[in-house]
Amino acid sequence: MDKRSLLEVSNLQTHFFTEEGTVKAVDTISFTLNRGETLGIVGESGSGKSVTSLSIMRLIPQPPGKIVGGEIKYYPKENEPIDLLALSEKEMQQYRGNDIAMIFQEPMTSLNPVFTCGNQVMEAIQLHLKLDKKAAKELTLNIFQKVKLPDPERIFNAYPHQLSGGQKQRVMIAMAMSCNPDILIADEPTTALDVTVQKAILELMADLKREIDASIVFITHDLGVIADIADKVIVMYKGKIVEQGTVKEIFLNPKHPYTKGLLGCRPPLDFRVKRLPIVSDFMDVHKQEDGSLMITEKTASVQEALDQVKVSTLSLEERQKSLYAQQPILSVKNLSTRFVSKKNFFGRPTAFIDAVNDVSFDVYPGETLGLVGESGCGKTTLGRTILRLVEAHQGEVLFEGRDVLQLNKNDLKELRKEMQIIFQDPYSSLNPRMTIGQAIIEPMQVHRILANDKERMDKVIHLLETVSLEAKHYNRYPHEFSGGQRQRICIARALALNPRFIICDESVSALDVSVQAQVLNLLLELREQFNFTYIFISHDLSVVKFMSDRMMVMNKGKIEEMGNADEIYNAPQKEYTKKLIAAIPKGKVENIQS
């Protein structure tokens, strides 16, 4: 392996000048990327990892952002080294997409909706490789083949909305690869995707890297993903690099408490824990007088933290026994939900898709039933049908003996108090024009819970405190909160009606693993405190396994298999379940390629 350096970042400082003052998003960081190497940058949202990558591309939105200091040296194969920060905008355009290419987080929004995928990939090829239309098209089809897109000719002429998320990300990769770049920056390329798709994309990137001899900067919030792909790892926290080393060093012998926190917060697979270790279990952060942060270590090792929360098999068995001795709180019988896929001239439906196809199961009071499957398997539709947010085609949903599907408007309103849902996207499920206090108090007003608004406000404040927010947050708007905080607000809103039954629909999928751990812990605490019954929906089997007593695997609208969560994980019966289990990023040292 050629060890000559390819990219040298030294003392990079990128600041954002906002109304509240200057934010040092990237605060004097230095690192080197060598030829043929994959460098992982890990950290939570706001740690400055994306800003670092955008700084290298010189794509920092300006204003409010600005690169205020440092040097980014790029060493091209033949020519003299270049300081990217000293180039004019015009000169920089020749490097972007040509020598340094980038893949973004959101494949759904990163492709232009009004141009065909082929057109968008060809554009870069025509620009940088100076090929004519015909040659560019040929090359594009060739690359589509390489990124394993099915039927390249069709994809070439397809618009982004006609493709799945994974396919779109493959098109993005094709675009980035098209001009044989030296450096490929991948900014959370798999975060918005299902674990199974994530696995396929990671494999593809590893293959391509070998083939075109590019170096990769791989940015992610999930250390588990890094283990499979990176050679070297940088851990970032609040704009600074807190630790860097080879992937083995980081995993086997993490030094910084933050790194340990990131390693510990992924749900463990081999044993059960009461709660997940979170970053604040490993360290305390104090703001010092000069504004810098002082970090003190609390727990020495990841193993120690996990040992503290391990659950014995004996207590597990007891829990199961008492759970399943009860009458089910919810029975779903032969439930089907169908959507119209085709209509005739007069608007009459002529063809249907069965999103949920003849599904039956029971849920017992106090238990968590996990529901796992890939996008499009019908798990979300199933959840919504149970709550009658989508109308069922046939079947029964008995909640304490009453058929939810037959209820009239008034009875349904009563039932809404009992059954609540927490949605996936905490960004779009809160109305941006309502303060969070209003958002939480609104359902109580609708259902006339408590005597007056004064009492309701007290209750809202109590709820905010329950989910670890503060009373002073009452009058703030959603945009002032982080993703994890917003999800807490959504949880508080669901709790406002004192429900007994809650459906969590991918409630943690949009969150960083470290934040995900906090929210999962909160959900478990609430279950103990209020004796909730959950249906927990996710595409990530490791998360479902951690949360659930029993697990249900869904595929193409049908239940593949169902049973005790640990048993299914340890001895999956169906191919589909095995596939889901194989897709979980293990993040284990044994898996690391040397």
Next chain:
Amino acid sequence: MLKYIIRRLAYGVLVLIAVVVIISSIIFLAPVDPAQLTFGQRTDVEAIESKQKELGLDQPLYIQLGMYLQDISPIAVIEDTKANQLKYSYLKLIPLGSSALVAKAPYLRESFQSGRRVTEILKEAIPLTAILAFTAILIATIIGISLGVIASLKQNSFFDNIAVVVSVMGYSLPSYVTAMILALVFGFFLNAYTGLNIQGSIRELSTDFDTYGEPVFVWKNLILPAIALGIRPIAIITQLTRSAMLDVLNQDYIRTAKAKGLSYYTVVIKHALRNALNPVATAISGWFAALLAGAFFVENVFNFKGLGEVTVTALLTFDIPLVLGCVLFTACVFVVINILADVLYAMLDPRVSYS
């Protein structure tokens, strides 16, 4: 797509019928007798009654309506007589005894006032209005989109603030006020420099000795009315383009386009503007339809003899066939332009599908 257009056209026909029914009912209920109006004040009862009979005004409303619908329908069953042949100049499809199923051009009857066919009057007025509307919307589209794009690229700059303020002012100003100011300033005070007329249509009767009384085209008479009509759409289009562009420029795919190494110009014009055009297209098509229906006040100010002028005169003189003709044309314009706008959406944005 074709299916969708056909369905929309079918709905359009229903809209037109509804328009005819509603307008006829309103006119019928009004306490005015058109027969009386044609004769003026000094008339005997017999003459009025015979005129009423001739115009079909003595019949109940639903019969009048039925007759009118039969007249305007392109396919109808009518008596196969010489008089009818003269009236409708139809093409016989299937003979049914003394009657026949025929295809014909819609017959909009004759003006109570001038006795000319409504179709003839509209044929004269519509091209003038169409030219005016098209020029105005063209000016508005070009200037509005350019200003909007520039303002969005220089957000919060001096130019941006000026563009926003001026466009709010432009929108707040009624177009007949703009028309009067323009006419006064450029047609009167500055007439010596501009050579523009304070009033006048683009088709006037010649005053030259050789060609006296023959119609001639005076194209410069288009300038001031087109600007007067264009100002408000300019303001709206500027604002819409600006806000849509600001929205689009923050989208992830713009960052992707920049990351490809595309030039600033390509990113803005190809990747951003194309996505920002949808709301703008809505505004443009709506304004265009409204302008085609006749700009009543502005045409009046400039004495521009287009559809607006015809409609206003027809209303003032209670010329029922002419009023109905104008309204029917306006309704047609809106139906057709709305369908065209929907087709345009689908062309601008592949995500829009009508199946």
